[in-house]
Amino acid sequence: MQLKGDLLIGQRRVQGKLAAIQALNPATGERLEPSYCGGGVAEVELACSLAEAASFAYGETSLQQRAEFLETIALEIEGLGDALIERAMLESGLPKARLEGERGRTCGQLRLFAAVVRAGEWQDLRIDPALPERQPLPRADLRQRHIALGPVAVFGASNFPLAFSVAGGDTASALAAGCPVIVKAHSAHPGTSELVGLAVQAAVAKCGLPEGVFSLLFGSGSDVGQALVADARVQAVGFTGSRSGGTALMATAQARSQPIPxxxxxxxxxPVFLLPRALQSRGVELAQGFxxxxxxxxxxxxxxxxxxxAQAGAALDAFLAAAAEATGATAAQTMLTPGIHSAYEAGVEVLASHERVRPLARGQAAAGPNQCRAGIFVTRAADFLADESLQGxxxxxxxxVIECADEAEIRQVAACLEGQLTATLQMDSDDMAEAQALLPLLERKAGRVLVNGWPTGVEVCHAMVHGGPFPATSDARTTSVGSAAIARFLRPVCYQNLxxxxxxxxxxxANLEGCSRLLDGKRVL
Amino acid sequence: MQLKGDLLIGQRRVQGKLAAIQALNPATGERLEPSYCGGGVAEVELACSLAEAASFAYGETSLQQRAEFLETIALEIEGLGDALIERAMLESGLPKARLEGERGRTCGQLRLFAAVVRAGEWQDLRIDPALPERQPLPRADLRQRHIALGPVAVFGASNFPLAFSVAGGDTASALAAGCPVIVKAHSAHPGTSELVGLAVQAAVAKCGLPEGVFSLLFGSGSDVGQALVADARVQAVGFTGSRSGGTALMATAQARSQPIPxxxxxxxxxPVFLLPRALQSRGVELAQGFxxxxxxxxxxxxxxxxxxxAQAGAALDAFLAAAAEATGATAAQTMLTPGIHSAYEAGVEVLASHERVRPLARGQAAAGPNQCRAGIFVTRAADFLADESLQGxxxxxxxxVIECADEAEIRQVAACLEGQLTATLQMDSDDMAEAQALLPLLERKAGRVLVNGWPTGVEVCHAMVHGGPFPATSDARTTSVGSAAIARFLRPVCYQNLxxxxxxxxxxxANLEGCSRLLDGKRVL
Structure with a gap:
């Protein structure tokens, strides 16, 4: 498939007029064709007006129709074949197996949301029937469902060029909710974005949906994204990226005459807590897993x-020695972009030169441009507690690694943490009391608490929470992975005496769609 | 019961040290004893530290324990007897029957939330069991529930001194969610607030809960409230009041190092839409209801x-004549405070002197201080569409009343409206096509859509939505009335392999609490 460097607005291809972006192979530094001229005011306007026009009809598609659309997107993405994987490899430096897995995850995610749409639980249907005889006043017939918020702006993430980009989790959940989506492509993988965008565009046409259900914009800098979030027709924003990028979007959304989520x-x-008995009994194994x-x-x-x-002592020392050995043997890996690589280098340098932090291990030296050389550093709890910057x-x-004097200091560290996506306990059954003491603190800090696992690897399922208190996310009441993510793009409406x-x-x-409903507060299947 | 003018912080009575507030009988202008000295930094600090200390234990009370607490609050409020109604009458100018009804609503609300807590649906329990044999990767055991956000600041409203004040809907739903509550009393009814505060304080003690579960602060101006919302321990805010007051709290919450909802x-x-056939067939009846x-x-x-x-014409003219007659015969009524009365007068004066607005009717003249003389005004749709200030x-x-040239102009007015709590259709069965055309617009604008009723009177039930897009509320994804209000103070947590x-x-x-759960995405009772 020939990449053309166009914006995809509804069913149209539109050539941008502003400064171009061009992908770069981070493994070689080579620039990749074509270049993508940026969209401006006119393109944002066109995408938003089409999305608004599509919004009513798309929000009222039947469960079946909407589920088939999500499944069609998955088929279209699979239909792109190896061309998609090859382009994504060039643009991201990620290995083939990883990207094939990510494609599977992306399509699986779309199919999961199709199943969720069909099951209809997300509508939170509630019926409180009329009570005409009630004293002193009768009750009206009151019914509730959740409806789509309206057009959603989605920002592609650099680190998941498929699963958290053009047709990733934010897009899938917003489309599942009944919201048209306008994606601002991540500038690191425009070719991958164009390919996936064409797949979504084709699915819109095949399913006979209004064209404004999906658009894909490119643009260097933050102008296009900021204009999207500021547009009165956009009703919510999905973003995965840096704290500074996220808080800038939050500020724009709050400054609108109608603030939006x-x-x-x-x-x-x-944070990963190594509890004493686990550390004692299987420190080396833990070090390798870590x-x-x-x-x-x-x-x-x-x-x-x-x-x-963890608590300082011989067991931790053994863990550190094994972790240093394992990481010391780790080959350097190409990072996604030169910008990410230089930010990594700068961050490591700050830690390395921190007078209260000691270096423990570095991975093997880089063998090419933009390579990440893993690093482990150690500090004492008192020093960590005294310097907020160490939480960056x-x-x-x-x-x-934080060395704590005792269990009380471990809890003190837990209590001072900022909001997190995950918190992990490595524990043996004899660590139960300490785990029970930590759990209430960790629930308050994180969206997901793990025992005896590692936080990497986020399952796409119904119980997943990929979220957590600020700064992990801007809104701890939701998740961006898993079927509950659909709730982000919905709001309740009550119907009285219709x-x-x-x-x-x-x-x-007549419950024709057969969804479960809350009848007078009781669940009815 | 002797009112003392104290702040109630945990189980303590604390005398404020800052400028005092004193209630005023709006019907007479008479000042009411005692005066309530305002709390300051020290009182906010004490209330927040007690709330934070109570937060973990209270958040993990059993469903049964928490439900009994809510029921005990209701009993304690009822135990205040006539003293509560009498004080509320003096402070609000509201009639006895209305306040007795409001007390019933307040206690009924607490008992509804007790039932909701016991049913446990609000926890949104989800279980995705481990799939150890899955290829290419096994799935971990993943489970989800919703937990309490932490301490909540609640601002009492002037217009419901019981049902939306100290133990009103925000407090009841936050306590139901497992959040300690710190109430900033509305300065118009401090005595009513103290009485209800004492009832909640007593319930906390009777139920053996940590004292920080509830505190009640007084303060003139906005300093105490702003300090509460800025405090790092407070995790959410419930407020009912003016647009300027609400947006000031939103700004403070967003400016925190951790923004909160x-x-x-x-x-x-x-807005109430009078559709043509209904207006034609029963205009006079509609006018009287209106x-x-x-x-x-x-x-x-x-x-x-x-x-x-409505559409201009003879039918609307007949409606207007009947509405003018009914409103012209309406006696003036005492408003809640001199401030509300003068704001009302100023607002009516702006309409009355607007060159594109014509006065239709005023109610009977005031017979005492602070009385509201009802007013109906009329303008043309084109003038309404041209002047945003007419939406204030x-x-x-x-x-x-907006006179429209035709049905298209009615839809144009609907499309330009700001967010609303309610939108109403008065319709006959022959108006169905027009109603179907308007409904998608109204759903997007309002939290509740009514047919052939009037928006006043908000049922406390499971299907109610008392919410809607900005500026109706700051967060359209929720409701502040009804059992779904509990969701405002919760967030999801996922447990992996615990x-x-x-x-x-x-x-x-073993589902000991017997709540319904989502098992692999399927509802299981």
Whole structure:
């Protein structure tokens, strides 16, 4: 398939007129054709007006119709074949197997949302029937469902060029909710974005949906994205990226005459607590698991284990020695972009030169441009507690180990942490009391609590929470992975005394769609 | 019961040290004893530290324990007897029957939330069991529940001194969610607030809960409230009041180093659409219903019908004549405070002197201080569309009728409306096509859509939505009335591979609390 460097607005191809972006192969430094001229005011206007026009009809598609659309997108993406994987490899430096897995995850995610749409639980249907005889006043007939918020702006992430980009989790969940989507492509993988965008565009046409259901914009800098978030027709924002990028979008969304929700997944260092008996009984095994999790994908995951907390002593020393050995043997890996690589290098340099931090291990030296050389550093709890900057995320394979004097200090560290996506307990059954003491603190800090696993690897399922208190995300009440992500793009509406024929189908007495409903507060299947 | 003018912080009585507030009988202008000295930094600090300390234990109370606490609050409020009603009458100018009804609503609300807590649906329990044999990778055991956000700041509203004040809907839903509550009392009814605060304080003690579960602060001006919302320990805010007050709290919440959700219910003019056949067939009846809804409680309801939209012509003229007659016969009613009365007068004056607006009717002249004289005004759709200021809420019995040239202009008015709490269709069965054309617009604008009713009167039930897009509220994804309000104070947490004994009781294999759960995405009772 010939890449053309066009914006995809509804069913149209539009050539941008502003400064161009061009992908770069991070493994070689080579620039990749074509270049993508940026969209401006006119392109944002066109995408938003088409999205607004599509919004009513798309929001009222039947469960079946909407589910088939999501499944068609998955088929179209699979139909792109090897061309998609090859382009994504060139643009991201990620290996083939990883990208094939990510394509599987992306399409699986779309199919999961199709199943979720069909099941209809997300509508949160509620019926409180009229009580005409009630004293002192009768009750009206009251019914509730959730409806789509309207057009959603989605920002592609650099580190998942498929699963969190053009047709990734934010797009899939917004489309599942009934919201048209306008994607601002990540500038690191425009070719991959164009290919996936064409697949979504084709699915819109095949399913006979209004063209404004999907658009894909390119643009250098933040102008196009900021204009999208500021546009009155856009009703919510999905973003995965840096804390500074996320908070900038939050500020724009709040400054609108109508503020809108922003779901920004930003920054997390994913603390791992090594409890005493586990550390004692299987420190070396833990060190190997830790080093493997840290090295995975050059640490370019929101859930990379950036913080390890344990009690100082011989067991921790043994863990550190084994972790140093494993990481010391880790080959350097190409990072996604030169910008990510230089930010990683700068972050590691700050840690390395911190007078209260000691270097423990570095991975093998780089053998090419933009390579991440893993790093492990160590500090004492008192020093960590005294310096907030040590909680900053360093995106890449970098972790800081906190040596605590005792269990009380471990809890003190837990209590001072910022919001996180994950918190992990490595524990044996004899560590139960300490785990029970930590759990309430960790629930308050993180969206997901793990026992005896590693935080990397986020399952796409119904119970997943990929979220957490600020700065992990801008809105701890939601998740950006898993079927519950659909709730981000919905709001409740109550219908009072509507005649049956005016009621939405799902709320009529005859429950034709067969969804579970809350009848007078009781669940009815 | 002797009122003392104290702040109630945990189980303590604390005398404020800053400027005092004193209630005023709006019907007479008389000042009411005692005066309430304002709390300052020290009192906010104490309330927040107690709330934070109570937060973990209270958040993990059993469903049964928490439900009994809510029921005990209701009993304690009822135990205050006539003293509560008498004080509330003096402070609000509201009639006895209305306040007795409001007390019933307040206690009924607490008992509804007790039932909701016991049913446990609000926990949104989800279990995706481990799939150890799955290829290419096994799935971990993943479970999800919703937990309490932490301490919540609640601002009492002036217009519901019981049902939306100290133990009103925000407090009841936050306590139901497992959040400690710190109430900033509304300065218009401090005595009522102290009485209800004492009832909640007593319930905390009787139920053996940590004292920080509830505190009640007084303060003139906005300093105490702003300090509360800025405090790092407070995790969410419930507010009912003006648009300026709500947006000030939103700004403070967003400026924190950790932004928090603000649920502000602010401003709505509650459009009522009179469709042609209904207007033709029963215009006089509609006019009487409209005038009654407008007069109710001197229009001091968030859902007062402030906007009527219909096609110009003989049928509308007949409606207007009947509405003018009914409103002309309406006696003036005492408003809640001199401030609300003067804002009402100023708002009516702006309408009356607007060159594109014509006065239709005023209620009977005031017979005492602070009385609301109802007003109906008329303008043409083109003039309404051209002047945004005509969408501003005038709190009190004041409504603007929009004359439209045709059905297209009716839809144009609907499309230009700001966010609303309610939108109402008055229709006959022959109006179905027009209603179907309007419904998608109204769903996007309002939290509740009514047919052939009046928006005043908000049922406390499971299907209610008292919410809507900005500026009706700061967060359209929720409701502040009804059992779904509990969701405002919760967030999801996922548990990965936790041993049974570390899991929260509701998520263990043995479903001891008997709540419905989503098993692999399927609802299981």
């Amino acid at each position: 922003v779901y920004a997944e930003m920054s997390s260092i994913n 080093a493997a999790s840290l090295a995975m994908g050059a640490g370019q995951f929101c859930t990379s284990p950036g913080l390890v907390i 995320e360093i995106f890449g394979s970098c972790s800081l 005649p049956q024929e005016l009621l939405p189908a799902a709320l009529r007495d | 603000v649920y502000a219910e602010m401003s709505s003019i509650n 005038a009654a809804s407008l007069a109710m409680g001197a229009g001091q309801f968030c859902t007062s019908p402030g906007l009527v939209i 809420e005038i709190f009190g019995s004041c409504s603007l 041993p049974q004994e570390l899991l929260p009781a509701a998520l263990r294999d």
